C-alpha cells in the first residue's frame with residue numbers, strides 16, 4: 001500500500017546529537033540556537049553520542065509534533081528540551097527508531113515528564129535483549145528496553161513492523177527492505193535468544209518519512225542500520241514519491257570500509273537531495289566526504305539547530 005498524503009510544512013529541531021557549536025550562523029533554511037541564547041544562560045545545551053529530534057508537521061490548520069529518539073543518558077534530552085523552550089505537554093506522540101541505548105535512554109523520563117498517556121511507535125524487535133561483542137573478545141551489556149517499563153511510565157506501545165501514518169504526509173518507515181549489495185549490518189551488535197547470543201540484523205531500525213508538498217521526501221534516519229540508501233529507496237517505495245528533497249539523521253558510516261563509503265556517496269549524489277544533514281553515527285570521515293562531494297546541499301548539524309522546510 002502506498003501512502004500518498006503530503007504535509008505543507010516541516011520543522012525539525014535537533015534536540016540531541018554528537019556535536020554542539022553555538023557560534024554557527026543561520027543559513028536558510030537552517031536556524032541555529034545561536035551565541036546569544038548560549039550567553040544568556042549558564043546552563044548549556046549538551047551533546048552526547050546519541051540522537052533526539054523534534055519533528056513538527058503541518059497541513060492547513062492541523063499540526064502534529066513527534067519526538068523521535070531519546071539520547072544516550074537519562075537526563076540529557078530533558079535538559080536540552082527545557083533549554084530549547086519545548087513544552088513537553090505539546091508533544092503528540094513518541095517514536096523510537098530502534099532499541100539501542102543511544103536512542104532510548106531518556107524515554108522513560110520523557111514519559112514521566114509528559115505525565116499523560118501518549119503513543120510510543122516502535123518496531124517489536126526494539127524490545128530484544130542485546131549486547132555488543134568486540135573483536136578482542138570483550139562483551140558489553142546486555143541491555144533491554146521493556147514494554148512494561150514504557151507502559152508503567154504512561155506510554156501506550158504501538159509496536160508494528162509495517163509503516164504507520166502518523167499525520168498528513170508523515171509516516172514511520174516500518175521495517176526497511178534491504179536491497180543494496182554494499183550496505184551491511186553492524187557486526188558488534190548481538191541479540192540474546194534462549195540464553196545464547198547471535199548476530200543481530202537490527203530489523204527494528206526505522207526512519208520517519210515526510211512527504212512535503214511540492215518538494216519531495218524528507219527522510220529522517222535514526223541510525224540507518226539498514227543502510228541509508230536502503231532507507232531512502234524504501235521511503236520512495238512506500239510513498240510512491242521519487243524525488244528526495246532532504247535526508248537527515250544518523251547514516252551509520254562511522255568506521256565504515258572505504259568501499260561502502262564510496263558507494264554510499266555515489267548513490268547519494270545520484271539521488272541529489274537539496275539538503276543533506278548527517279548526524280550522530282555518520283562519523284567525521286563520512287560527514288567530511290559528504291560535505292566536499294555535495295557542498296551546496298550539505299548543512300552541519302549541531303544540537304539546537306532547527307530546519308524550517310516549507311512545502312509548495
Ligand SMILES: [Fe+2]
Nearest residue numbers: 098100223225
Ligand atoms: Fe544503533
Ligand SMILES: [Fe+2]
Nearest residue numbers: 100102223281
Ligand atoms: Fe545510534
